[in-house]
Amino acid sequence: MKKANFVEIEGRSAGYLALLGFLGIFILAALGSTLYMEHNGHHVTGMTNQIVWGMPHVFAVFLIVAASGALNIASISSVFHKTAYKPLARLSGLLALALLVGGLMVLVLDLGRPDRLIIAMTKYNFRSIFAWNMILYNGFFLIVGIYIWTMMQRNLNKYTKYAGFAAFIWRLTLTTGTGSIFGFLVAREAYDSAIMAPMFIVMSFSFGLAIFLLVLMAAYNWTGRPLGDVIFTTLKNLLGVFVAGALYFVIVQHLTNIYAAGHIGVEEFILLNGGIYTKLFWIGQVLLGSLIPLALLYHPTWGKSRRLAGVAAALIIMGGMAQMYVIIIGGQAYPLELFPGMQVQSSFFDGMVNHYAPSLPEIMLGLGGMATAMITVALAIKVLRFLPESLADEVVDPHHH
C-alpha cells in the first residue's frame, strides 16, 4: 500500500469559481433573509405562537446531526483502526466542522435577538440541555480541530488516535444532546420518548455519510483525481447499513410510542391522518429517503452504478430533511392535550391542528446554512491539505496489487 499523498486542490478553474459564486449567492440570500426577518419581526415568517420552531430549525438540526455523522469515517479509521478509511479522515473531520458551522449559523440567525448572542455564550443555565449543547458544540470545534491538526502535522501523528477517540466520544455525546433537546419536552407527545437520543445517533450516521459521499464524489470528479472502486464500494455499502439502521429506529420509535407510551393520538396523526406530515413520513422519509436508496445501493446491477449511488445519497438527504420536518413541525402541529379526552376550544388555537406554511426567507436562511457548510469545505481544501491526490485502489486497499 502506498502512503496517501495529501495535496491542496488548485482551485483556479472556472468551475471552481463558479461553484464559489453559486454558493455565495445562497449565503447572501440567507443574510438578506435574516435582515428582513429581524427587521420586521418573525411575523413575516411562517412561524407562529403555535409552530414556534420552523424551517430554520429543520435545516439547523439536520445539519448539526449530519455534522456529527460526517465524523464517522475519521472515527472508523482512528478508533477502529480500519486503515482503508485513513486517507479520508481529514476530509471527514473538515466536513463535520463545516456542517456544524452551517447548522449553528442558521440556528443563531433565527433567534429573536441574534444581537444577544454574547449572552448565550456567557450566561449558562446548567439545567438546560440547550445550554449543554452550546458547550458541546464549542467543544466539538475544539476537539475536532485538534484532531485534524494531529493528522496534518507529522510530528503530532502519534496523538491522532487519542484525539480521534476523544472526538468519537464527544460526537456521540453531542448527538445525544441534540436528540435530547426534543426528548426532554415531556409535554409534547410526539417527543416524549427516550428513544429520541439513540435514534438521532443512527440518523446522524446515515445523513453524515450521505453528505460525505456526495462531497467526495464531487471533489474527485471535478478535480479529475482518481477515486477507486474499493473505497467507493466500501462507503456505499456502509451507507446502506446506516440507512437500514435508521429505518429500524424509526419503526421502533413509532411502535414504542403507540404501545409503550400510549401516545396513540399523535401516532395516528403522523402515520394516518396528518395530511402533509403523513405524506412526508411515508413518501418522503420511508419510501424516497430509505427504501429506494436501499434498493439503489444493494441492487445487483444498480448497485454498481456510481451515479445511482449518488442519487441514493441525495435521496437520503432529502428523506432526512423530510424526517426532520415531520419530527419538528409535525410534532408541534399536533395540539397539546390539556384535557385528555375532552374537546378544547379557545381564541388561541387550542385543540386544533396547527397550521404552518414555510416562508421563503426561512427556506433561504436554511439553504444558506448548507451553502456555508459547502463553501467552507471548498475553501479549506484549497488552502490546506485535506484531500489525497489519489484514492485509486492501489492507494487505498492494502491487498490490492
Add this chain to the structure above:
Amino acid sequence: MSNTESSKNTELTRRKFLGTAAASAGLAIAPGVLLFRVAQAKPAAQAVTSKVRWGMLIDSTKCSTGCNDCVTACKTEHHLEGHNRPETDVQWIRKLKVTDKQTGHVMSLPMMCQHCENPPCVDVCPTGASFKRADGIVLVDRHICIGCRYCMMACPYKARSFEHEEVDDQAVSAPRGKGTVEACTMCVYRVDRDKQPACVEACSEAEHGAMLFGDLNDPESEISKRLAEYGGKQIRADLGLNTGVRYQGI
C-alpha cells in the same frame, strides 16, 4: 415655568383627590382586596422571599363561557394590542371552553401561565432568562432572553407568546419588545405593591368571583382555606409540576 407650576398644582389636587378616593374605594372593596394578604405590605427595598408563594384559585363553575372580563383586563393592563394576526399576536391569558365529548358537559376557564413550582420553561432556558422568583412567580427576564423559544416548546400550557413584531406604546409598567418571549407575570409589579393581578381584580369587580389570588404558604389566607376545604386541581397534574394556579369544578 407657569406650565410647570400649574401641572404641579393639578398634581397636588389630583393626589389629594386620589387619596380620598382610594380610601373610600378601599373601604368598599376592602374585603376583596385585603383577603389575599394578611401580613404587612412588603417595603419596596425588600427582596421577595420564599415564605410567600403566590397562587390563584379558579372556580370554573362560576366562570361563564361568554365572559371575557379577565382577558380584557389583562390586555388593557399590559397594552397587549394585537395586529389582527391571531397566529402571531401575543396572548397572556385566554379563555378555554372544554367540552366532555361523552356527556356534552361544558366547562369554562381562563388559562395562563400556571406558575409551576417545577417549571419546564425554566429548566430548558439556555441563558436563565426564564426564572422563578422566590415567591413562586415565573417570569422571563427579557433583558437576557435571546428569543430561542425553547421555553415555548417546553410549556405544557401554551402559556407563552413570542413577540413577533415591534411594539409601540407599551404600558410603562409592562415593557415588551420584539424578539423576546413573554407571558403572564401575575402582574408582578402590582403584587409587589400589594395589589391583586388585573384579571383577578376585574373578575371580582364584575362580581363573578371566579378568581381568587393569594399566598399558598399562609394557612390563614383565604385561598389556602378554600383549597384546604374544597381542594383545587392542577391541569396536567400527571406532569408533576405543582402549579401555582389551581382549579375547582374541573
Add this chain to the structure above:
Amino acid sequence: MSVGLHKKKLKLLLAGLILTLPLSLFAEGNLPIVPKAKAKATAEYGCVNPVADMRKNHMEYLLHQRDQTMHKGIRTKKYSLAKCIECHVTPDKNGKYAEYGDDDFFCSSCHNYAAVSIDCFQCHNDKPQSAYSSLSSNKQSLPEGHEKFASNDTLPSGDAE
C-alpha cells in the same frame, strides 16, 4: 418607538463626528445639548445623585436596578428607569414628546453624540406615564395601579423608600 431610519442616519453622521473626537467627550465645550429635566425638577430635588456622578455612572445604576427589580422584586424608585423618564422626558410646547433616537430625547442626546447604542426602549416606553394620564383622549386607557405609580411617587426624595 420608530427608531429605525432616523437613528441610522444620525448614527452615520455621528460616526463621522466621533472619529474626529477624542474620548474627552465631556470635556468643557464639547458637551452635547442635553434636554433639561424641566418639569419635575427643582433646585431642591435635582437628579437622584450628583449630576457628575449620573453622567458617568448612570448605566451601572440602571443595570443594577434592573436585576434587583426583575429578580428580587425590589421596587425602590431611586434608580427606576420609569422614574428617570418621568423626570427627564417632558413634552415640548405643542405637547409632543421626543422619541428615543431623536437628538432632543434625553437619553439619546448624549448617546447619539457618543455613538452608544442601547436597546432599552425597544421594550420600555420612552414616554412618561404622565403623558398618558394628562391626555384623556389618548388611546391608552389608564388602569389603576399605573395612576398610583405615576402620581403618588413621582418625586423621589433622593433616596430609597
